Amino acid sequence: MTEPRSAEDVLALLEKAEKDEQGLPPVHRWQPDHQADIDIRIARDGRWYHEGSVIRREAMVRVFSTILRREGDDYFLVTPAEKLRIVVEDAPFVAVALEQVVDRGVAKLVFTTNVGATVVADARHPLRVETDPATGEPSPYLRVRDNLEALLGRNVFYQLVELAEQVQHQGEPWLAVRSDGEQFLVGPLG
Template sequence: MTDTDKAGNLLAQIPKGEGKAPPPVHLWNPDFCGDIDMRIARDGTWYYMGTPIGRKPMVKLFSTIIRRDGDKYVLVTPVEMVGIQVDDAPFVAVSLQVEGAGEAQVLRFITNVEDEVVAGSEHPLRVELDALTEEPAPYLLVRTNLEALVHRNVFYQLVELAVVREIDGKAWLGVWSSGEFFPIGPQPD
């Protein structure tokens, strides 16, 4: 079976969703059929056989059947599972809506595939620092084991919203959402 056949067959096997929730990929355990030449770049662009997938509805459809098993990303249907490559995170948080202020503040993120995610205990924000450059890389948990890289412009919005809070005797900059405090980084001296 060629990669083209695998991708075409995969599309035909995706169950039609009745609501907005993604299909229950965590319940599906079909045979692994190998890797296909599909990649999600760090900027959220999906590629098939080296060519960007230009049809947004197709990208959105594929985004509903992605799952992470350990360090491997797969697209899964009830009858087939194929491996794909993800450069960083499968989604990118591209916009932010802020409601309220202070500890009552709610941060609603929109991803590149139009998922809406409210940061909170079920969808935490975290920031990794690059060991060499110390550049921050912020992430938001979108679904089980799947994160969105927070776009640089959105991260700047978070920094503008940041407040100082003491954690374990150290001052941290961070943001509130849904009653949770998410540290962005230590407060500069």
């Protein structure tokens, strides 16, 4: 268990989440004429590959992550000059850390992604859990921005389950968490 944060620390963490989203390039407005495919792949574990080799420069991955856009099932790196299709195996980001904080009496779940972005689960950044019908294995996701999501790392999902409470959903017992006044279903009980 981590030590409780001071009010100043909580405020700084929440301000970072707001700044992370506001400081992004306006890729949704860019409509470049040049479009092509590039041999970049984001693996399910969040590692980025170029031509089969892991991109080891974290700064480069962070920059690429800020110009990422999703259109339907396709993902692109977009600049004012070009739009390059890449392959994303599952979700382009992975949530690698979770912290529950209380801001003015309201509990908030604060996630950190593998590219260093801070995101508070709320109405604009909902949590959802998909369950594989064949295996029953859950795949939990957090919307990071626009229609881009982060897959919650296994340890983060376990933390989320520990924070969950039992609720009734359609007459059945479920686990759910609350963040910034929103309730998110984690999974059915039993």
